[in-house]
Amino acid sequence: KAGVTQTPRYLIKTRGQQVTLSCSPISGHRSVSWYQQTPGQGLQFLFEYFSETQRNKGNFPGRFSGRQFSNSRSEMNVSTLELGDSALYLCASSASTSIVDTQYFGPGTRLTVL
Amino acid sequence: GDSVTQMEGPVTLSEEAFLTINCTYTATGYPSLFWYVQYPGEGLQLLLKATKADDKGSNKGFEATYRKETTSFHLEKGSVQVSDSAVYFCALILRMGSNYKLTFGKGTLLTVNP
Numbered sequence: 001k002a003g004v005t006q007t008p009r010y011l012i013k014t015r016g017q018q019v020t021l022s023c024s025p026i027s028g029h030r031s032v033s034w035y036q037q038t039p040g041q042g043l044q045f046l047f048e049y050f051s052e053t054q055r056n057k058g059n060f061p062g063r064f065s066g067r068q069f070s071n072s073r074s075e076m077n078v079s080t081l082e083l084g085d086s087a088l089y090l091c092a093s094s095a096s097t098s099i100v101d102t103q104y105f106g107p108g109t110r111l112t113v114l
Numbered sequence: 115g116d117s118v119t120q121m122e123g124p125v126t127l128s129e130e131a132f133l134t135i136n137c138t139y140t141a142t143g144y145p146s147l148f149w150y151v152q153y154p155g156e157g158l159q160l161l162l163k164a165t166k167a168d169d170k171g172s173n174k175g176f177e178a179t180y181r182k183e184t185t186s187f188h189l190e191k192g193s194v195q196v197s198d199s200a201v202y203f204c205a206l207i208l209r210m211g212s213n214y215k216l217t218f219g220k221g222t223l224l225t226v227n228p
Contacts, residue, residue, distance in 0.1 A: 092158070105158040
């Protein structure tokens with residue numbers, strides 16, 4: 001079974017631009033979560049989608065948004081990029097309706113904002 | 115607020131040494147506790163978990179026991195290998211009605227030398 005895939009793996013943008021990251025979950029998984037990982041703040045939860053609906057959300061500004069499609073693939077969008085948005089963005093999928101169950105993480109998208 | 119505190123790294127050990135990575139938490143409710151591992155160049159993987167007090171999670175020779183009285187979930191391994199070199203994250207999930215809050219520690223870098 002293929003794992004969680006994220007595209008692109010690396011991205012360079014400039015301040016003020018917007019960016020869209022993509023995540024394809026493991027086949028059959030309906031839950032997709034997004035995380036931001038930085039050296040300073042560590043790993044922080046962005047949001048989770050389940051069956052095309054945002055089910056949970058972390059403490060990030062409205063510039064960060066996401067969506068999930070009927071095939072469970074998910075996209076995350078960041079508008080008006082800031083230097084502090086440079087990070088590794090991780091996506092995770094789960095087969096379960098319960099977040100307590102195992103999440104499988106993708107390799108991440110490394111975003112650099114110049 | 116809810117938080118997870120891990121011992122600061124980096125931790126450097128020789129092969130076959132005993133490993134302890136301390137993790138304590140603060141939570142307003144009754145969380146589930148997790149250890150994740152991130153090997154170089156890879157995404158996070160769930161290492162083990164415990165969902166109630168006195169539960170012991172174990173996997174690949176690693177163990178951690180959910181101690182409610184000391185609000186701790188320390189990770190231990192009796193004999194580490196070079197292949198255990200990675201970053202280890204302690205995390206908690208706190209359910210709040212139909213929603214949940216996911217909090218990670220900052221991570222502890224472990225290097226095991228031959």
